Amino acid sequence: MRLPAFKSVARYLPILDWGRHYGIGPLTNDMVAAVIVTIMLIPQSLAYALLAGLPAEMGLYASILPLVAYAIFGTSRALAVGPVAVVSLMTAAAVGNLALQGTAEYAAAAIALAFLSGLFLILLGVFRLGFLANFLSHPVIAGFITASGIIIATSQLKHILGIPASGHTLLTLLGSIMGNLGQINIWTAIIGIGATAFLFWVRKGLKPKLLKAGLPPRLAEVLAKAGPVAAVVVTTFVTWALGLGNRGVAIVGEVPQGLPPLTFPSFDADLWTSLIGSAVLISIIGFVESVSVAQTLAAKKRQRIVPDQELIGLGASNIAASVSGGYPVTGGFARSVVNFDAGAETPAAGAFTAIGIAVAAMALTPLLFFLPKATLAATIIVAVLSLVDFSILRTTWGYSKADFAAVAATILLTLGYGVEIGVSAGVAISVALYLYRTSRPHIAEVGVVPGTEHFRNIHRHAVETDPAILTIRVDENLYFANARFLEDYLYDRVVGDEAVKHVILMCSAVNEIDTSALESLEAVNHRLGDMGLKLHLSEVKGPVMDRLKKTHFLLDLTGDVYISQYQAFRDLSRVREKAAEAKDAPA
């Protein structure tokens, strides 16, 4: 039996749940997965630090303590946390406005960004505000990831070619690269283009070859994932052997050897103010990316993740990054899939990965001195180009023009004005288009499907109607944005149609009537009454009815409220028939 206090602590510490059942089986599987992820993560963490404009060691630091923090606080069994491409790009964009790359201020701002982002994520988690991330629609995310991939790949061309270039948008980047094409360094270009071609080949062609050669599938998989490490080893050796560092090939240079330093994020109010907007965006983008891969992987094993606890897990990871010389982190897509496929069973795999990276930071950093930046750039390009996928444009074009508009705007604005404007505009546009659609709702005039109690649109189905009874089904909540629209529709419809005596508002699709809409309905009721028409309601939902009962509206209503549209139609038709009979009967 667990004590209540333990339970409330355990809610925030999922490790207490899975940790109690941990044994030799999961341990072995987690360690195997950790080795594979470590091999993949070393070049990635160096490369993404380069993308973020930070020293290489900060990528390693961001891959140690944050993984331990997630292992304690996270709920996904397979998520691999660390530096990722999109968040690194967003970090560069946010920090690049405040300080010059390579300065201490630049690194300090990145650390502060991780701290702010962690704080924001934890607050969202504690107050259970994870649903806010839902306002980032799937098409907007897809468009944003694709556009970011293009920007990231373009930004790495300078390292591949050995030329200077800068910019956070596609045009500035391309312009800057074009302008400096004359300064190409031939040795850098050979390494860069060679590494890129090699990595593409490894990705597409190596695994089938290995399988054909008779290797077991799992080994073939591991070897294919080790491609970037091979590229790093070979190009580092060549650069050292041929002394290419003196021939203009940019190299990583001295990387401090040892464990991450203890850092304290700056508490400069000006810095915080400048970074808070970026921190919010990075947090939400990171959370959405992370939670969707975590959910996909969990579903495959019938496990569940807890989104609000994920916020706390990712928040803790970012706080951990900020106190150990790292920068913003989140769950990486490709890396988590590798972790899952390699057999990781619990978050402990992440902790073991952290040990692997720590060992690398202590022992391997001197070997990285001659590592060409072009090789790292090649690993980034190959990784992010797999994220680029324009099919969302085709899908949404066929299904929903509004979603297409949101995704097209997100892609264009991200490419043209950078990641922060792109994603903010994407959210704003999808919300605005949704509100626009609800402000001009679909309104159907309905009749009864013969032989049933079911009512459908008179323009789509062969239905029966009564000229004296007009039934209107509004396919939307009635609220301030469309209250006047319905009012106008009703007046336009009944003016001039002398036959109509009863107007039934079929409310099966009305989930809410707010104060503005209620006032509109009151006006409709009075004005129809003035014209000698009765207003009835049918199929009003329970929660809507509960609220209407608190008002005078039902008392003032000229007609009645019917539980079903069928009953309304039958009763009103019968009343009319009787009235007609009475009139026809001999006096």
Place this chain on the structure above:
Amino acid sequence: MRLPAFKSVARYLPILDWGRHYGIGPLTNDMVAAVIVTIMLIPQSLAYALLAGLPAEMGLYASILPLVAYAIFGTSRALAVGPVAVVSLMTAAAVGNLALQGTAEYAAAAIALAFLSGLFLILLGVFRLGFLANFLSHPVIAGFITASGIIIATSQLKHILGIPASGHTLLTLLGSIMGNLGQINIWTAIIGIGATAFLFWVRKGLKPKLLKAGLPPRLAEVLAKAGPVAAVVVTTFVTWALGLGNRGVAIVGEVPQGLPPLTFPSFDADLWTSLIGSAVLISIIGFVESVSVAQTLAAKKRQRIVPDQELIGLGASNIAASVSGGYPVTGGFARSVVNFDAGAETPAAGAFTAIGIAVAAMALTPLLFFLPKATLAATIIVAVLSLVDFSILRTTWGYSKADFAAVAATILLTLGYGVEIGVSAGVAISVALYLYRTSRPHIAEVGVVPGTEHFRNIHRHAVETDPAILTIRVDENLYFANARFLEDYLYDRVVGDEAVKHVILMCSAVNEIDTSALESLEAVNHRLGDMGLKLHLSEVKGPVMDRLKKTHFLLDLTGDVYISQYQAFRDLSRVREKAAEAKDAPA
């Protein structure tokens, strides 16, 4: 027969419609109404100019050409256009940030504001964007008007007491008044308080007295409306006779005699940038205030107004104000009601009023020299206090906590931070709360009402269900903000309920399924399929079904789509019964 070209011109010129039937009957009625409105408008226009911080003559100028423009372009037969309290207050707030009261720059900015506002209104009208005004919900408007009334009344206390004071928020105004209470001018206070008391008495007590004395109701009405004119005449005479101008009573002073000058709004880009936000707010507030009174009055005579043409009418009025030395105008509530009650039949009444004001501007301005500002302040206070109405707080509290939150925030923020922040926040909060509610929709599990084909919530009605068939009715559109919510709800509901074999999503309240929600439904379909459950849809609306047919979703769906929930329930129950019979039958 009208030619098409004439028709398309006529669309923008309602005067061509009513003007063709104009005769002696309407002419007489319009002229009577114009006389009464003119009497009411002279002190009002002077007072509102004072409220806006502008010279008195600008109020008169804003009451001449703008009225003619509205008579040509407007669709309401009774709307009386001119300076109004709330728009004057907003003008003071907008222009006060840019220039000092009393300077030429201040007046120039007010003229530019009218021009920008007119331009914006015309653009909205031409592009038929009038629906945007609907996002200002009724409660937000009510709260905003009430809070503005309080601020306006407070801002006039300085004129009543003859002390200096400044500020655009309740606290700064009150603080400023309190700090200067020692400087009270006793003569000013006598006039100010006396005039206020007199006007309140005229408003409440005079008309019944006159009726009792045997006057015809219409004359009593006119005399009661002439109260402000009487106050102006008496206090001006007293001030002149006793030489109170030399005893510290602030007087209007020299008002230029003659028709409005031709002015050109400044085209300074910096000025436009500073004013554009305020112009948008003033336009929308002015439009909403104006169109609601116009609609109310039109409905009383079974007439219709055309909201998009109203935008053009009000836009033309503001452009007219900006070229004739005026400032932003709109349709006034009280004034339009007086115009209507006085018998105005066509917009020509407005043109006649303009002539009345023009005569006043040419002939009466020298008489205004000794008019005390305290008298004008008294007319403002009495007029705006009738707008203050806190009952909206009680109404919304009982009906909708979300609407209550929006109205409370609007009132508090308007009082605390000024009109622009108050109304912007009101709109933002009502939109945000609407989105929040739709992101966590009401989801009901439903069963059939015995003896009918009607399905209702199992927790509210005595209904029949089948343990193997779970029917879920989502009371909301399925879109990005709630896609994951439904997914989570469904998993939580079916996990652990072994009896369930069929899940029916009853879509009678689903008016849209966007791309994000479609992806969620695809995921739900697959995962339920993995658990051995079939997913069905029922009562999918025509437009929703049209779009689903374009996707692979219906092909991948494990279950079926039923036109009615009853059919789905009956068919699935029958299939189950047959399967059970087959099992029970002897082999």
